[in-house]
Amino acid sequence: MDNLPLVKSLVEKLALNLQVPVSCKIRLFPKLDDTLKYARMLEEAGCFLLAVHGRTRDEKDGSKFRADWKAIKAVKDAVRIPVLANGNIRHMDDVKDCMEATGVEGVLSAETLLENPALFAGFRTAEWVSGCEGDFVDGNLDQADLLVEYLNLCEKHPVPWRIIRSHVHKLLGDWFSLQPHIREDFNKQYKITFEYLYDMVDQLRDTGTRIPLYLKRTEAEPTDTDQHN
Numbered sequence: 001m002d003n004l005p006l007v008k009s010l011v012e013k014l015a016l017n018l019q020v021p022v023s024c025k026i027r028l029f030p031k032l033d034d035t036l037k038y039a040r041m042l043e044e045a046g047c048f049l050l051a052v053h054g055r056t057r058d059e060k061d062g063s064k065f066r067a068d069w070k071a072i073k074a075v076k077d078a079v080r081i082p083v084l085a086n087g088n089i090r091h092m093d094d095v096k097d098c099m100e101a102t103g104v105e106g107v108l109s110a111e112t113l114l115e116n117p118a119l120f121a122g123f124r125t126a127e128w129v130s131g132c133e134g135d136f137v138d139g140n141l142d143q144a145d146l147l148v149e150y151l152n153l154c155e156k157h158p159v160p161w162r163i164i165r166s167h168v169h170k171l172l173g174d175w176f177s178l179q180p181h182i183r184e185d186f187n188k189q190y191k192i193t194f195e196y197l198y199d200m201v202d203q204l205r206d207t208g209t210r211i212p213l214y215l216k217r218t219e220a221e222p223t224d225t226d227q228h229n
Helices: 004-017 032-045 069-078 092-102 111-115 143-156 161-178 180-188 194-206 224-228
Strands: 022-028 047-056 083-086 106-108 136-142 212-216
Touching: 004 022, 004 032, 004 047, 022 032, 032 047, 032 069, 047 069, 069 083, 069 092, 083 092, 092 106, 111 161, 136 143, 143 161, 143 194, 161 180, 161 194, 180 194
Parallel strands: 022 047, 047 083, 083 106
Antiparallel strands: 136 212
């Protein structure tokens, strides 16, 4: 963002020489007009799909700084290419609200997906059930289930262990807070293995710990009362 001519030349070079469409992801400038010029420049350079993170470079902490959906809408209105919105996406209600507010073609999520990879399947953590509108039910899925699925994928498609370790902490953070001795043992491991991680999940389950993910009951879904009538 400090060298826009260089950014433009990079996108132009990619657009001219690649056989696949070029996508770009940007943050906001403090001044909206600078952001709109930035977006138009990328479109002219050959960007085919533009993702906009609705925060400035200085607004690193998403828990402190709300993404500016109005600015994202202004970018969407200023270009002809498809736009994706990034910021404030914690559950599917946010997806709906964001797309309605901005007019974008789709949304991105980052931090929330690390904790809840099932977000776009409609699942949400307890944090986003309390105080939210609607009737929520246990989705018969929890983060331990998701971790096991993730580990299965990692065995098939190897990734660095430091990445796996980080994902374990993100997925099981709430579980570890209830069973800190298991977290402490995990942190002591200089070298971890898949066998150790699967055993750790079993240990958590053996304690009786379970923190479910929730689904929003739709009007089409029968309640227990409906099923008994």
